[in-house]
Amino acid sequence: LIVNVASACGFTSQYKGMQALYDAKKSDGLVVVGFPCNQFGGQEPGTHQEIASFCEAKYGVTFPMMAKIEVNGDNRHPLFAELCKVPDHEGREAIKWNFNKFIVREDGSVERYSHRTAPSDLPL
Template sequence: MTGIYDFQVETLNGETQDFAEYQGKALLIVNTASKCGFTPQYEGLEKLYQQYKDQGLVVIGFPCNQFGSQEPGDADDIGSFCQKNYGVTFPMMAKVDVNGKDAHPVYEWLKKQQGGFLTDGIKWNFTKFLLNKEGQVVDRYASTTKPEALQADIEKLL
């Protein structure tokens, strides 16, 4: 795999999502969790998606249970939680690992493209990667960075 558009992933509802379908769009890829102190960021992520989707932004959530077991549910639980509590309409993928020997290939690629502070590993839920319309990672944001803080960076890419 050489670029983001080479990957295929499983969606939360069990279908295959080909990232090639996202060519020409800016992407915000986020590892998510339903029982985390940062979980309210779902609301901000959905607002970004609604505000910029018609201009070419796609927010993509990857649920992950690797940090404090804060995403314990199955696909139905996750989907219901996100829709009921935050009205999430952006694409949600199947639950993945983002670190370790079973880390999803998308996350292995993302971490190689944009390393982190001290280590390339994902440190917690709601780490965000912003990709331009050419599929290149342009920035990585910590869990503590609120979605609304990304507006200016997103607007530059659109």
């Protein structure tokens, strides 16, 4: 499960659900990876250490948190360039907001879910 995340977003509480999924399913092989991004409303302004400390202290996050990246535009991270080839429910490739979710299955298939989809509602 790959998610673009932010610490000052209305959806930041989804970290709790992401951690719950990770705790429940990591022994089955689920990996949750957070990719901080500051492209939406400037809601992830911190350094990597500040972000990691916030997530651990506030939500008990133990899943991997990557360095801050861009998920749209000319400087989009190559991983998100590939993931975004799967359009969202509106047919858009670009990411609309924080906490978009991508499930990458063992066979390499990708499923994309909106920031409004709670982690507990994902088909995992």
